[in-house]
Amino acid sequence: MHHRISCPRCGSEKAMSPNSSCEWDEIHCSDCGEFLETRQAFDERHTHSFLIETCLKSRAMAREMGIRA
Numbered sequence: 001m002h003h004r005i006s007c008p009r010c011g012s013e014k015a016m017s018p019n020s021s022c023e024w025d026e027i028h029c030s031d032c033g034e035f036l037e038t039r040q041a042f043d044e045r046h047t048h049s050f051l052i053e054t055c056l057k058s059r060a061m062a063r064e065m066g067i068r069a
């Protein structure tokens with residue numbers, strides 16, 4: 001499985017984790033092998049930004065409908 005994380009060691013954006021779906025899997029740089037983070041941390045970061053985005057969108061939608069959020 002590929003991930004888009006830039007490696008702090010070599011700057012590569014080719015990160016990989018095993019093709020299983022365990023959330024504790026480690027994501028490593030595929031160029032230099034540097035450990036980057038666990039898939040769980042990666043997913044949490046993405047879920048978090050998704051939630052903020054959803055929240056902002058619903059507030060904008062509420063404003064459009066004339067509701068003060």
Ligand SMILES: [Zn+2]
Nearest residue numbers: 007010029032
């Ligand atoms: Zn690297």
